[in-house]
Amino acid sequence: MKTDRIMWGIVLLFIGGVLLLENFNIIEFYWGRVWRFWPIFLIIGGVNILFTKNKSQIAGIISIAILVITLGILFYKGQQPRQKEVTISSHTEESNDLDIPRDVTYSHPYTDSASVKTILNISGGGTSFDLKGSTDSLIIADVQRKLGNFSLETNKTDSITSVSFKMKGKSKWNMGEGGNDVDLKLNANPIWEVHMNMGAGEVDFDLSGFKVREFNFDGGAAALNIKFGDLLPITDVNIKTGVADVKINVPVASGCRIKTKTGLSSKDFTGFTKLEEGLYESPNYKTAVKKIFVNLDGGLSNFEVKRY
Known part of the structure; x- marks a missing residue:
């Protein structure tokens, strides 16, 4: 089973499907909500490489299942509007705490x-x-x-x-x-x-x-x-x-x-x-x-x- 081709085919179908649903105004997808998860595709590629060495059908099914679950999570997150965070203006520009807006x-x-x-x-x-x-x-x-x-x-x-x-x-x-x-x-x-x-x-x-x-x-x-x-x-x-x-x-x-x-x-x-x-x-x-x-x-x- 050509697991790598199937996996990237699923990714293309996911992206194309989301764009099509957006064009028909069926969903409102906020791409900014999922861009920060882009490293997950590196993980998917790594999993695919690891399981490619194992020619068993079970290994291929596991790889595809991980991908489908991941894309499902991204699909859910992408439909959640990004909420504005409360700004804490009392911290000055010189503050080293970069986690505080x-x-x-x-x-x-x-x-x-x-x-x-x-x-x-x-x-x-x-x-x-x-x-x-x-x-x-x-x-x-x-x-x-x-x-x-x-x-x-x-x-x-x-x-x-x-x-x-x-x-x-x-x-x-x-x-x-x-x-x-x-x-x-x-x-x-x-x-x-x-x-x-x-x-x-x-x-x-x-x-x-x-x-x-x-x-x-x-x-x-x-x-x-x-x-x-x-x-x-x-x-x-x-x-x-x-x-x-x-x-x-x-x-x-x-x-x-x-x-x-x-x-x-x-x-x-x-x-x-x-x-x-x-x-x-x-x-x-x-x-x-x-x-x-x-x-x-x-x-x-x-x-x-x-x-x-």
């Missing part, structure tokens, strides 16, 4: 003209990023920190300002109740170029009110919900993921072209016309004055692009 605010003032381009670099695993609207400052980041430390650095060259918001310390793959929550606010005047690099995490950005020239995401296990506006003639969106749930919303008035390189990923591009394998366009792509170009690259992900 602390609220920390990072900010940088806005003093430039509306034509200035701002490059925003964000990195930090095990973190939920949520865009909470605009601010008179250039950027504000309210952090409920449970693991690691963050830093905010800015650098200006000619008419370009670079902002780097980074997590330092703990593994970028940590996720779940032990992760960090970051609420961001951005100034609506600059032209933004956003670069995000993270291992496991969640991103919920409504960028419809911001001039976003480019949005780039490079991550492993992540859940993304991004909404773009039509304040610029061209917006480039580049998403590269491993295992992820990606939802992108684009304005119906903008022409949109989607290019995909998605392996075993599922795709839902409602309202788009498929021109060829891996290439899709909105009906108004050629006539629209403003355009959004979306490039998707994922190994085993769920990609969804909708027009609003």
Whole structure:
């Protein structure tokens, strides 16, 4: 019995089944609840290697049973919404007890003209990023920190300002109740170029009110919900993921072209016309004055692009 092939087949069926049930709104699955359990797949691989040496049918059945039980637990945990923890604000930034949540605010003032381009670099695993609207400052980041430390650095060259918001310390793959929550606010005047690099995490950005020239995401296990506006003639969106749930919303008035390189990923591009394998366009792509170009690259992900 080819136990290894059966086991990885079950894993693919599990992930595909969950994504399908989500697409039909049968269940609400919170991927952020299960990302922190990703090392369990290493354990499953190890168990499989150990039992592979034993050619007996009983050993194969034991391996498959362990996998099915594990996936059942993950399926249950993934349907439980993540609850906010109570923040203990009396502990200062200098405290060494990293197990206690602390609220920390990072900010940088806005003093430039509306034509200035701002490059925003964000990195930090095990973190939920949520865009909470605009601010008179250039950027504000309210952090409920449970693991690691963050830093905010800015650098200006000619008419370009670079902002780097980074997590330092703990593994970028940590996720779940032990992760960090970051609420961001951005100034609506600059032209933004956003670069995000993270291992496991969640991103919920409504960028419809911001001039976003480019949005780039490079991550492993992540859940993304991004909404773009039509304040610029061209917006480039580049998403590269491993295992992820990606939802992108684009304005119906903008022409949109989607290019995909998605392996075993599922795709839902409602309202788009498929021109060829891996290439899709909105009906108004050629006539629209403003355009959004979306490039998707994922190994085993769920990609969804909708027009609003």
